[in-house]
Amino acid sequence: MRRRHHFHIDYRGHSVSATVETGLRPVVEVLVDGKETGHATIRDDGPLVVPIELPTDPPTPATVRATSGPGVPRCLLIAEGDLDSHVMAPRLY
Template sequence: MSRHHFHIDYLGHSVSATVRTGHHPVVEVLVDGKETGYATTRDDGAVTVPVELPTDPPRTVTVRATPGPGVPRCLLLATADGEPLVMAPRPY
């Protein structure tokens, strides 16, 4: 199992994701340093994790993580009609 970290700043908030690969991949999402989303999957397929940004009013966005095959990837899906935003990989 290995860990991969991703980050993006969006609407003044820090959104980070950790993807743990292995037999049962796990995705943890933090907003402003607080865990707000968690998901597991049984394969390398994409998993989506809805999270809420503490804006006024609160805004729901989705992190889509793809554990594999190959190097994991993460996108922030902020609006239904907008382009997905690539979350940059980061060293731990």
């Protein structure tokens, strides 16, 4: 059974959203400011790192780390130069 889980964070003035679709072929899509910037297929229950860029001047490399299970999926935003990762909050739509 396929299920979609949505996550979001506002970071340095930019909107970063991720959708984790679970099921037979789990997929992760990442949008920055409403534009798709990353897409990957999860091969197992381990974490998947999707590289993205934040449209700053100069662009800031970042990654979204997504886990599809076991249990409820989770997403973290990790920006280059930051010592901490940022938890992306789940959204219900």
